[in-house]
Amino acid sequence: MFGGWLADQVGGKWLFGGGVLACAALTLLTPTAAYVDLVAVLCVRVLEGAFEGFMMPTTHALLSRWTPRGHSTRGVTLVLSGEQLGYIVGMLVGGLLSDYG
Numbered sequence: 001m002f003g004g005w006l007a008d009q010v011g012g013k014w015l016f017g018g019g020v021l022a023c024a025a026l027t028l029l030t031p032t033a034a035y036v037d038l039v040a041v042l043c044v045r046v047l048e049g050a051f052e053g054f055m056m057p058t059t060h061a062l063l064s065r066w067t068p069r070g071h072s073t074r075g076v077t078l079v080l081s082g083e084q085l086g087y088i089v090g091m092l093v094g095g096l097l098s099d100y101g
Contacts, residue, residue: 003057
């Protein structure tokens, strides 16, 4: 609820972009945190999860404003299906890269 309210107040694109930027920066810090200590890795992952928690409400806030009235169901379906497809492709490509990369 807080993420949706904040997306309405601040603007969805800024909150979404900031969340993606923060998650990317924390992902880049993960190897350094792993070198330091296990607790550091856990802290980085918890912070990453907190920033990712804004993504779904922000996505819905953006879709409510940016999709035409008659196509809102189709827009939500495409976006959420694309998210699941991204997980599938990422898992497949990640396995191939770790095996042959």
